Structure formats: C-alpha cells, structure tokens
Amino acid sequence: MNRLKEDLRAILRSDQVSDSESILEQHSHDESYHTPVLPDVVVFPESTEDVVAVISYAAKQGVAVVPFGAGSSLEGHVIPVSGGISLDMMRMNQVLEVRPDDFLVRVQPGVLKDELNERLGRYGLFFPVDPGSNASLGGMAATNASGTTTVRYGAMRDNVRALEVVLPNGKVIQTSSLAPKSSSGYNITSLFVGSEGTLGVITELWLRVWGIPEQTVAARAVFSDVEHCVRAATAIVGAGIPVVRMELVDGPYIAAVNQYSGSDFPTLPTLFLEFHGNRRHVEADVEVAKEVIEDEGCTSFDFVTDEKARQDMWAARHHALYAFMHQYPGFGHMSTDVCVPVSKLPEAVLRAKELLSQTGVRGAIVGHVGDGNFHVSMAVDRGNPDDMARADAFNEQLVYTALSLGGTCTGEHGVGLGKRKYQQKEHGDALAVMQAIRAAVDPQHLMNPGKLVDPATTTTHT
C-alpha cells in the first residue's frame, strides 16, 4: 500500500497522509463491539478542495473511502471493512459563520457538538441535538443522530438546513438553499442526512440554532415500575406539554450511576425531565406535568432549579452508559436502539424486561421515551462466542418486536454494520429504491462500502 500513500502525499501535504501503526489502529474501530479492521491509509483533509482531490483520486483508482469523525459510532460506521482510505475529517473543525437573525450557523464537519455550543453561547444561541457522546457534527448528520432533546427539537434531520457534499464523482454540491422551506427539486438534504457516508462526504453543514430560553427547570420523577414510568411519559406528550427532555432510566442503571458518580438517587425506574422557555410557559408546563405524573402513580417528584444541581443530574444521565460498563471491565458494549410509535412503548419496554430476565443478558434500560426510543445497553464478552450470540439474539428479538409494532430497528444510532441484517425485513420493497439510489449516486460503490444499504444482489428494480 506504499503506492496509495505516496500518491496521496503527492496530492496533499505529507503530514496529511499517514499509515503509521497507531494512526491506522485508531481508525480501525469505533466505540462499539464490532471487529476492528485497519484502513490502508489515513488522510486528513483540511478543506473541501482537499476532499475533492482525495475523492477524485479514489474514484480513478477504485479505492474505498470511509469518512471518520469523532469515532463515537455505536454501530461500526467508521470501520473500513474493505480497507482503503479512512478520511479523518477532524482537521475541518471551524465554525465558519453565525447568522443569529436567521437562526443558522455554518460549520465544518469536524466541529464537536460541545464546541459549537460553547461558541454559540456568546450569541445567546444553542444547538439542541444532544446524543450521548460529544460527537462531531458531520458524524451526527451522517447518522441522523438525535438524543435527549428530540422530543422537543427533533433529530439532526430536523436541524440541518443544507449540506455541502463532495459527491463520489468529485463534484461539490449544496443540497438545498437556505430558505426555511422549499418545494424546489427533490429534497436531497434529508437523503444525505443519515446516509452514513455512502453517498458522498459532508464538508459543510448549515444548522438551525435556537435562542437560549429564559428559564430552565429540571425534575426527577420516581415510579414503582417501568410500566407506570413509560405511561407517565406518554401522558406528558399527550397533554401537549413541550417538554425538552424526558429520559427513562431504569433501576439497575440508577444503581450503576450511584456507584459511579457517588449520587444517591432511589434505585427505581425514574424519569429525568426538563422544561424550558419563558418564565410563564415553564411555570404552566411544570404544573401540568406534575398533575399528569401524579395521576400516573409517581412515588416521588423533585424539582431541580439550581443550575449546578441540574447539570449534575444530566451529567449523571449522560454518564449512565459509562457507569454501567464500568461494572464489567474488559467487556464490549452492544446497544439496542429500537424506536416504536409512542403508544406501543410500554409493550416494547416490557418485552425487553421480560427478555432480559429470560436470557440472563447483562443489560439495563435507558430511553428517550418521549419519542418512542429506548436502549438496552448490554455488556458483552467479545472473546466469548456464546455470550456474543446470546446478546445478538436478544437484539434480534427486540428488533422483531419493534418491527411488529410498526417501529424501526434503529431510532438514532444508525445502521452501520450492526443493523444491516434487518434492512430487508424493515423496508421490504422500499429497500430496492434505496439500493437504486445508492447505485445511481455512487455507481462504483466506493463510499463506505459494506454499510447501511447493500448493493442489490439481483436487479430487483427495473
């Protein structure tokens, strides 16, 4: 593979191309249980032009290209399963433009979510999409990430106004205008969001941002069982309360958090809630939410108005996964990610609890219950095929449950490697449309091969 490195060093600068062992290793995996694969070379573009040069070269040579961001994927998106070029986007990390009057910001894909929010703070603005880890915005768009605030602000797809993309043929496009709405041409912005690097490389993002609200109040509601907890969450949505965050954390998870963070939350199913807006809105929301929750059998309900305490509470929620995994040193992490219509959520969560107790899988439940999405985080022994098979079977059972309830195999983590096997079952004949689109945009199949939508094995679409 010296040839590849030498060619690319002739195209870019030599410090933008590496095949050192540690760099290759670093780009061989993400935060998931999936088996690492080394790329042949890692390239660090610093501009759209750099990306064009690399993609054009790769297209000519027939080399695979896998965009790489913060490496926080949970489904193996960035693993270069066919080798080739790992395209590390993290040097493209500038906030290029803030337009407060339009509630828009233009960023490069390597900007981290927390960095953006730090920068936006001085304008009284924030970017709401809030996944578990401090991911890169390019990666978040590529997987249609969402997280704790989706119930109010939507997923990445709802917060990307337009993308600059380098296509597999080296052309640079802007996927749409900056108008707040449009009926012009096909909407390809929503197609590129969530395309997992299979249709091109995102080189710039126009994102919607929001005004920091006047007041924020968090709350914690404890329930005797998961079913009541989930029903309370759906009742809050049903009451039309514009809750900002509404997170279910199950008892075993709370225990792990307590142990890890030194907190002393009751080890029962708990809703972590957040409300924000102007003072009068928030007062009204909290009051109604309290009534609804008490009607659903909440055993305790506490407000958290102090800013430090509120941040601690959400830090505990965000650290829940690390706290859980901390109990199983050396184990890998596998997560389910089903999402179902909200009315079906109690049934799906109960099924997960049932499956956990039947199978003995080491798992705990946490969920963005306002949008029908929950995770069973599992600690898996990657060296033990039986253990892996058991976790995988659990995952599959839960996916089938979700599909039978009208849901999806992945609410926010994306397909990557782990959810490919469910694509046919979930999408049916719509999969052929997706395959035809992929083939039309990337006829050589060089962009992140082996992820998301497999090429059609037979011509199903004529």
Add this chain to the structure above:
Amino acid sequence: MNRLKEDLRAILRSDQVSDSESILEQHSHDESYHTPVLPDVVVFPESTEDVVAVISYAAKQGVAVVPFGAGSSLEGHVIPVSGGISLDMMRMNQVLEVRPDDFLVRVQPGVLKDELNERLGRYGLFFPVDPGSNASLGGMAATNASGTTTVRYGAMRDNVRALEVVLPNGKVIQTSSLAPKSSSGYNITSLFVGSEGTLGVITELWLRVWGIPEQTVAARAVFSDVEHCVRAATAIVGAGIPVVRMELVDGPYIAAVNQYSGSDFPTLPTLFLEFHGNRRHVEADVEVAKEVIEDEGCTSFDFVTDEKARQDMWAARHHALYAFMHQYPGFGHMSTDVCVPVSKLPEAVLRAKELLSQTGVRGAIVGHVGDGNFHVSMAVDRGNPDDMARADAFNEQLVYTALSLGGTCTGEHGVGLGKRKYQQKEHGDALAVMQAIRAAVDPQHLMNPGKLVDPATTTTHT
C-alpha cells in the same frame, strides 16, 4: 386512443375509465395560467390494487401517467403535457384509521384537507397544514404544500410520517416505519414528499395530527409600510414566540378583500396573527408579541377573541386571492412563490414592491412572513403575449433576487411547469443528483413527464 380506453376498461370497471370530452377537459388544467393539455384518457382508481394495475399496464405499454387530485395546483403539476393517462385519485377518499395515542392518522390521497379536519374534530385533533385552497392530501404531499401555519407546524414534509407508494414498476412500498424518528435506511419519505408524482403514485398517507389547543387568539396589526410590517414579523420569530399564523397582507390586497367581502380593514400593510395553546401560554405570547410589534412601529393592534370574528378574519385572508382576481374578470392567475432566509425578507419584499411599480404588472403581495415566503399574485391576460411576457419577466427577476439572497424559487407551490427553468440555477450540480434519482426510480420516464426535474440531456453524472 380507443385502444388505451378499451385496455383499461378490461383491467378495471368501465365506469372507472373515461374519455368523454368534459372529463378530459376537466383534467387538462389546474388553477394556474399554464396552457391546458388534454389527457388521452382519465382513470379513476378505487384502491391501491387498481393503481398497481394501471401503473403496470402503463409501464408495459410505455404510456405516461399523471396523478390528479383536487386540481388546485398553481404551477401546472397535473397538466398531462405528454398526454397519456390522467389518474384521478379522488375516489380514494377515505380516512382509514385514526390513532389518537400516536397522533397519527392514515388517509387515502383523495381526502380533502377540510374533510380530514372535520373528521378529526371529534377526537379533539386537527391537521395543521393549511394551504390557500381545500386541496387533496395526496396533492399536498406531492408538492410539499404548506401555508399559513408553517411557522409553527412546518410543511407537509414535517407532517408526513410515512407514505404508501406505487412505484413506476408497479411495486407497492411503505416509505418508512411509523416510529417518530429513525436512522434506518435512507430517508425516502422526504424524497417522495414534494416529488410531484414523478417517482410513483401516493396511495396512502400516515399524517401527524395535533391536539386542538385550549385557547386561540387572533390579532391584526396595521403598519404604515411593508418594511415595518416585515420587520415586526421577523422580530416576533426572533423573540421565540410560537406564533401559529403570521400573514402579511399588503394594502392593495386589503382593498380587494374589503371590496369582495364587505369588510372594512384599513387599507395598509397588515399582519394577521394567531396564537394558540393553553390559556397561560397564550396570554404570555400575546403580551410579548404586542410589545415587540409596538416597538416596530405598529399603528394599530386589535385582538380577535370571538370565534366567529376570528373565522371571518381568516376567511378574508383565504379569500384574498379570489378577491384580487375578482377585479380582473377573464384574467389568469400567476403567482410568485419565492422563499428566503427570514433576515432577507425585508429586502426581497421591497424589491418586489419596486419591481411592481417599475413594470406596471397587476400584482399584490401576501406572504407567510414567519417562514420567509411571500407571493406576488398577478392577474395576467393569457391572450396577450406582451402581458404574459411582462409577468414572466417579473417572476424571473424576483426568483433571481431570491436565489441571490440564499433562497428558493418556490417555497410551497412546487416546480410543476412554471419553475422548471430555474432548477439548474438554483440547484447547480445537485440537479444531476436529482436527475440520477429520477432515472433510477423511473427509468422509462413515464411518471408525470415534463415536470419538476428534467431528465439529464447529457450524462452529467458518472
């Protein structure tokens, strides 16, 4: 074309196929200025199976198919410019399923917007997307329609959860699951919404519905000039007020409305506003909005809390176009539909005013100013080529202005025939992606040919 009719009558029932003169004429035009073209035959499917049968036949015979809904398009979408089959979807007009707990409803494409809302009322629900006419929901999805409530509830794209579509090859797909969010596969729902019948025929829609709010308050704010009026509207959005409707009606339009409806609104630029939610939210919103508007130089501000008066006010707004056209008997209607980032709206509207007075075009301005979208409604003399050319030149100037401001040629009416010539300029190399997608999904180019995205004249995408 007897052959076509006979074949189709053999496939469906004879009363589902017509080539009577009056039926052909009725399916030759919409509400726009575009030149009518007769279809060869009109088919009235009554089920998805009927649509599959017709599409399969058309694919085999190489006959064009143009879906037809309420016929209220403003850009010639339903005009069968290549002849063939006009597929009238209006017999598929059932509300199939209401799922209040999931805030979802399943409808056939021929259900009219007002019919759906009548049906939903008994559940305490409503469907928010509110275009000017009582369009069919299939047509609204096909054009990504929006209207007066977009500033709060978004466009069709934001309110379609999933579609059932008969593809050009006769296969039936559901574009996505019913989960509130998903990162599974490509998002093709947003691709089919706004695809104007070019990728397949919508046979069912899963739509998001919303709880009817506790309280609704409308208001009317009058300004001395358009610039102040637009600035007030952007200030309201900037203040984070979740206004439901915020419509600019310019002085000449108000005069037409007064004459038509017998109302006596001051003939000055006016914002028609609506707020809704629970009582305390609405009180807070109205109070803040009033402050903001007064800061921006409003000359009078009136609340409309009485339900009858409120409905009259919005009826006047919805009849504005008819009122305006009423002044020019025998004239056709041409409408601009540019949409720009909100900060650029004052500039775009002032440019429109300037162009109106320069060109002498008979036009008046009305706009969904909260989302950067406004229309210049023009009365055009279809028999007079000079008059048509002048209106067209006006349209073009305004489109170029919008594109230079980062906007789009069409915010909600769609491309149809009228905005095709701006697609290359607006989308640049992204147009080749759209063309490739169209060719991949409809390789025979039989679905609504001549609309939206033209096939590539040369192979630009390899």
